[in-house]
Amino acid sequence: MDISNIYSNQYDAVQKLLKIQPDGLATGVYQGVQFTSVFQPIFNKQLELVALEGLARIKHISGRKLDPARYFADLERQVEVNVVCTILCCKLHLHNFSCSRFRRRKLFLNVSPCVFELLANEPLAVERFMTRIGEFGAIPSQIVFEITEFKESDISAIVMGKGKLSKFGVQTALDDYGTDYSTKDRALEIKADYLKLDRSILLCDEKVSEAVTIANKIGATTVAEGIENQDTLARCQLHGVSLFQGFGLAKPNAMKILECKLD
Numbered sequence: 191m192d193i194s195n196i197y198s199n200q201y202d203a204v205q206k207l208l209k210i211q212p213d214g215l216a217t218g219v220y221q222g223v224q225f226t227s228v229f230q231p232i233f234n235k236q237l238e239l240v241a242l243e244g245l246a247r248i249k250h251i252s253g254r255k256l257d258p259a260r261y262f263a264d265l266e267r268q269v270e271v272n273v274v275c276t277i278l279c280c281k282l283h284l285h286n287f288s289c290s291r292f293r294r295r296k297l298f299l300n301v302s303p304c305v306f307e308l309l310a311n312e313p314l315a316v317e318r319f320m321t322r323i324g325e326f327g328a329i330p331s332q333i334v335f336e337i338t339e340f341k342e343s344d345i346s347a348i349v350m351g352k353g354k355l356s357k358f359g360v361q362t363a364l365d366d367y368g369t370d371y372s373t374k375d376r377a378l379e380i381k382a383d384y385l386k387l388d389r390s391i392l393l394c395d396e397k398v399s400e401a402v403t404i405a406n407k408i409g410a411t412t413v414a415e416g417i418e419n420q421d422t423l424a425r426c427q428l429h430g431v432s433l434f435q436g437f438g439l440a441k442p443n444a445m446k447i448l449e450c451k452l453d
Contacts, residue, residue: 204274204278204281205281207219207220207274208281208282208285213446214289215227215286215289215445215446216282216285216286218278218279218281218282219251220274220278221271222250223248223250223251223256223261224248224250224251225246225247225282226246226247226248226282226444227244227247227279227282227287227445228245228246228247228443229242229244229283229287229443229444229445229448230242230243230245230440230441230442231439231440231448231452232296232298232433233433233434233435233439233440234432234433234434235432235434237434239292239295239452240433241296241297241298241334241433242287242292242295242296242297242298242448243297243299243300243336243435243442244280244284244286244287244297244298244299244300245258245300245442246258246279246300248261262275262276262338265302266302266304269304272302272304273305273308273309276302276305277309279299279300280299281322283297283299284297284299284322284323284326285326286445287326287328287445288326288327290445292448292449292452293327293328295332296332296333296334297328297333298334298336298363299334299335299336300336300338301335301336301337301338303337303338303348306337306348307344307347307348307351309351310335310348310351310352310354310355311350311351311354316354316358320358329359330358330359330360331360331361333360334360334361334362334363334383335360335361335362335363336362336363336365336384337363337364337380338365338366345376348380349379349380349381352381352382356383361382361383361384362380362383363382363383363384363385363413364376364384364386364410365386366386366388366415367386367387367388367391367401368388368390368397369388369390372388374400374404377404377405377408377410378404378407378408381408381409381410382408383409383410383411384410384411384412384413384433385401385404385405385408385410385412385413386412386413386415387401387414387431388415388416389415389418389436390416392416392417392422392425392426393422393425395429398426398429401431402429402431412430412432412433413431413432413433413434414433414435414436415436416436417434417435417436417438417439418436418437419438420438422436422438423438423439
C-alpha cells in the first residue's frame with residue numbers, strides 16, 4: 191500500500207478496510223488482524239457522561255486475542271503499518287461513535303507520537319480527516335487526540351501538529367501523566383488541552399495536587415484515569431481534578447452495551 195494513498199482524497203485505502211456489520215457497526219481487518227471498538231466513559235464531577243475513549247480490541251483472524259498495547263508498541267518502527275492501523279482504529283471508533291446516542295459527546299482517540307507527528311503535519315491528511323469527521327455527522331471540536339506515552343520523539347513536531355489541528359478545533363490530551371516519559375517538562379512544553387493522570391499517582395495527594403497545578407498553568411483540563419473505588423474518586427475531587435475514568439465508574443464495553451447501561 192502506497193503511504194500517500196492512506197489519506198488520499200481520491201483513494202482512501204484505509205476506508206476500504208472497514209467492514210460494516212448487519213447491526214450497522216464497523217470492524218476492520220488488516221494483514222490478518224481484526225480490529226473492533228469498545229468505549230470507556232469519562233465523567234465530570236457530577237458523574238455525568240461527557241466523553242468516551244475509543245479503545246481497540248484486536249485478535250488474529252484465527253481467533254487468538256492480541257494485547258493492544260503490545261501490538262502497537264511492536265509497530266513503532268513499522269511506520270506505514272502503524273499509520274494504517276492507527277487510522278483504521280480511529281475510523282472505526284468514529285463510525286461506531288457516530289451511530290450511537292452518545293454521538294454529541296466528545297471522543298478521545300489514542301495515537302502514538304510518531305503517527306501524530308506524521309499526520310498532524312501533513313496538510314492532505316488533516317484535510318481528509320476533517321472531511322471524514324463531517325461525513326460521520328461530527329464536528330472537529332468533539333475530537334481529542336490522546337498522545338500516548340513515549341520515550342523518544344520530536345517534541346517540536348508534536349507541538350507544531352497540535353497547533354495545526356487546534357485551528358480546526360481538534361484538541362489533544364497528554365496520556366499517562368506522572369509515568370516515566372509523560373513528565374512535568376513535557377506537559378509544560380506540549381501544553382495539551384487535557385492532562386490524563388496515570389493511575390500510579392492517584393494514591394499520592396502531593397502528586398495529584400502537583401498535576402492539577404501544572405494543568406492549571408497550561409490551561410489544561412485534568413482527567414484521572416484508573417478510578418477503581420470511591421476513596422480514589424474523593425481524593426481526586428478534593429484536589430480539583432475535573433474528569434474521571436476507570437473500572438470503578440464504568441468498564442470499557444461495546445457501544446450497544448454502554449447504551450443499555452448508561453442514562
